[in-house]
Amino acid sequence: MIEQAAKGDPQSFARLYDLHVDRVYRHVFYRVSSVGVAEDLTQEVFLKGWQALHRYKRTGSPFVAWLLTIAHNLVIDYYRARKRETSLEASILPPDSATTPQQIAEVRWEQRELERAIMQLRPEQQLVIVLRFIDGFEYSEIAALLRKSEGAVRVIQHRALKELRRILGKRR
Amino acid sequence: MATKKEEILAQCIADVKAGRASVKDCLARYPHLRRELEPLLKIALAIEPPPEVSPSPTFKARARVRLLAQIHAQRPVTKGRWLRYPSWTFQERRFSMVAIVIAIIVALAAIGGGTVYASLDALPGDILYPEKTFIEDARLFFAFSDEAKAGTYLAIAGTRLDELSRLPGERSRFVEGLVEEYRYNLERGLDFAEQRIEQGGNASGLLARFQERLAHHQEVLQTVYEQVPEEAQPAIEHAINVSGQGLERANRLRARAHLENAARRMNQVSEMAQAGRMDEVIELLGEYDEGLASFVEAASETGDVEVLLELARERLALVFVDVLAIVPDEARSAIEDARLKTMKGFDEATEAVGRGQDLNDAWEEFEVEWEEFRPQWEGEMEPGSEEWQDAWEEFKTERGRSQLVPTPPIP
Numbered sequence: 001m002i003e004q005a006a007k008g009d010p011q012s013f014a015r016l017y018d019l020h021v022d023r024v025y026r027h028v029f030y031r032v033s034s035v036g037v038a039e040d041l042t043q044e045v046f047l048k049g050w051q052a053l054h055r056y057k058r059t060g061s062p063f064v065a066w067l068l069t070i071a072h073n074l075v076i077d078y079y080r081a082r083k084r085e086t087s088l089e090a091s092i093l094p095p096d097s098a099t100t101p102q103q104i105a106e107v108r109w110e111q112r113e114l115e116r117a118i119m120q121l122r123p124e125q126q127l128v129i130v131l132r133f134i135d136g137f138e139y140s141e142i143a144a145l146l147r148k149s150e151g152a153v154r155v156i157q158h159r160a161l162k163e164l165r166r167i168l169g170k171r172r
Numbered sequence: 173m174a175t176k177k178e179e180i181l182a183q184c185i186a187d188v189k190a191g192r193a194s195v196k197d198c199l200a201r202y203p204h205l206r207r208e209l210e211p212l213l214k215i216a217l218a219i220e221p222p223p224e225v226s227p228s229p230t231f232k233a234r235a236r237v238r239l240l241a242q243i244h245a246q247r248p249v250t251k252g253r254w255l256r257y258p259s260w261t262f263q264e265r266r267f268s269m270v271a272i273v274i275a276i277i278v279a280l281a282a283i284g285g286g287t288v289y290a291s292l293d294a295l296p297g298d299i300l301y302p303e304k305t306f307i308e309d310a311r312l313f314f315a316f317s318d319e320a321k322a323g324t325y326l327a328i329a330g331t332r333l334d335e336l337s338r339l340p341g342e343r344s345r346f347v348e349g350l351v352e353e354y355r356y357n358l359e360r361g362l363d364f365a366e367q368r369i370e371q372g373g374n375a376s377g378l379l380a381r382f383q384e385r386l387a388h389h390q391e392v393l394q395t396v397y398e399q400v401p402e403e404a405q406p407a408i409e410h411a412i413n414v415s416g417q418g419l420e421r422a423n424r425l426r427a428r429a430h431l432e433n434a435a436r437r438m439n440q441v442s443e444m445a446q447a448g449r450m451d452e453v454i455e456l457l458g459e460y461d462e463g464l465a466s467f468v469e470a471a472s473e474t475g476d477v478e479v480l481l482e483l484a485r486e487r488l489a490l491v492f493v494d495v496l497a498i499v500p501d502e503a504r505s506a507i508e509d510a511r512l513k514t515m516k517g518f519d520e521a522t523e524a525v526g527r528g529q530d531l532n533d534a535w536e537e538f539e540v541e542w543e544e545f546r547p548q549w550e551g552e553m554e555p556g557s558e559e560w561q562d563a564w565e566e567f568k569t570e571r572g573r574s575q576l577v578p579t580p581p582i583p
Contacts, residue, residue, distance in 0.1 A: 010240055010243045010302075011305065011349075011353075013239075013243070014236060014239070014240055015352075017235075017236055017239060018236070018356065021227060021232055021235070021236075022226050022227065025225070025226070025227040026224075026225055026226070029225050030221075038227075039227065039231050039235070042227065042235065043235045043238065043239065046235070046239050047239060047242060050239070050243055114215070114218055114219060118219070129219065133216070133219040133220075133221070134219070134221050135221075136221070139182070151178070151179075154178040154179060154181075154182045155178050157178070157181070157182065158177065158178040158181050158182075158212070161181070161212040161215050161216055162212065164215050165211050165212060165215055168215070
């Protein structure tokens with residue numbers, strides 16, 4: 001299906017969309033906590049995916065992981081754009097209108113603090129933490145995606161957790 | 173290269189998450205790293221996946237259509253188009269929507285009316301086939317309500333089936349793809365029908381159309397099965413299963429649609445009763461009764477009779493609680509009668525179905541019994557009271573005994 005899509009077959013790409021849209025949406029929603037933004041970014045992920053499909057190479061990581069890295073970059077762009085006008089603290093994970101997913105996302109305060117802290121990690125650290133703990137990918141899959149060794153991914157994970165400890169310690 | 177510390181941390185996280193060890197076990201295993209490991213482990217374990225969130229079916233379908241429209245229209249997209257602006261607004265969104273609509277119209281105009289017409293007969297492998305699917309995407313794009321979307325998806329599923337039946341033998345490589353498209357469109361259509369029910373719309377007519385079309389699909393597929401080359405038969409068998417499952421789902425949804433119609437009638441009863449319009453209350457109670465019978469008839473066509481009866485019982489019990497809490501006294505006894513009939517009827521029907529009786533027959537029998545029993549208690553005892561329950565049981569027993577007497581054969 002990926003090969004057909006890469007040859008320019010829109011219907012095959014539409015099937016890929018059907019297979020992965022839930023996972024991509026979930027990943028984006030976790031990062032932005034807003035239905036509207038998550039919907040638009042999800043749409044953007046697939047459009048960018050289509051445009052960049054010729055660059056996709058089977059590297060041992062699942063196709064959806066490749067889509068999630070596009071999502072990751074778009075989320076970073078989104079926050080970067082917002083940061084120009086508002087402070088990071090105020091813009092990250094704002095409480096949104098009371099639609100169901102938002103209500104679902106109203107988790108414990110500590111969890112929210114942790115999410116905010118994750119958003120402050122360096123992009124590569126964020127990606128490793130989210131892919132590993134939120135999306136549940138194996139080290140080998142993340143390593144293939146980042147073109148690094150598994151050991152290097154574990155080092156990034158270790159540093160990210162230490163950084164999270166520092167950020168959370170500063171807040172408390 | 174990871175040092176031992178990072179490997180140990182990764183191993184501990186994996187062990188604790190998999191339930192192979194506790195945090196305490198891990199720390200005891202590496203006492204020299206305890207001070208560093210403990211806080212990092214706690215943070216790692218506190219990062220939990222979010223609760224299951226899914227995009228709405230409406231968003232998924234719209235986004236799919238927009239994606240295909242953009243791909244087909246080859247619309248150049250600037251980097252980060254929607255995201256570069258901090259003041260990202262609805263207006264921005266509307267602009268991109270308008271752009272897509274224009275892209276569709278321009279593309280349709282470019283294709284040309286004659287070509288559009290000619291493409292309607294196109295089969296997979298034909299030059300005009302992409303235009304045909306593009307037109308379908310455009311139709312979906314302009315189908316705004318759930319009902320319109322459901323109907324359009326059903327029509328597209330029918331088109332895939334028509335293509336299957338006309339596909340020449342040398343193009344059998346397309347059979348599997350067509351079956352997959354048939355499944356996809358059928359399920360999407362039913363998703364939208366379900367959404368219409370959930371959002372309080374009347375979907376019984378729409379679902380009747382699904383039932384009628386799906387019964388026809390089954391016939392077409394049987395014919396196609398006999399015509400296709402042997403290697404394509406498993407795909408057609410799969411399509412027959414898909415169609416059968418779709419019919420079963422449409423049957424269940426239709427029962428649910430009738431149930432919701434009955435619930436809506438009862439809410440209207442409540443509104444009319446509060447407005448003191450008793451004539452309309454009586455009329456609406458009659459319509460509620462008909463709605464109930466329609467639900468029973470539709471439910472009896474499914475393989476989930478008991479589940480549907482339970483669902484209906486719970487749904488209507490809640491409606492009656494709300495309605496009886498607010499209606500004026502003059503309407504109370506008529507509504508209480510309807511409630512009692514509903515609850516008793518569902519109990520009796522569930523029991524009868526459990527004994528292997530057909531639901532429709534059981535319900536008809538119950539309705540006759542209910543009317544025969546009424547003169548025994550009306551004005552005599554409190555409906556639903558213990559005394560009333562005993563009288564009902566006695567009535568049923570007597571009736572059962574009389575039914576045991578065999579009817580003499582006609583000479």
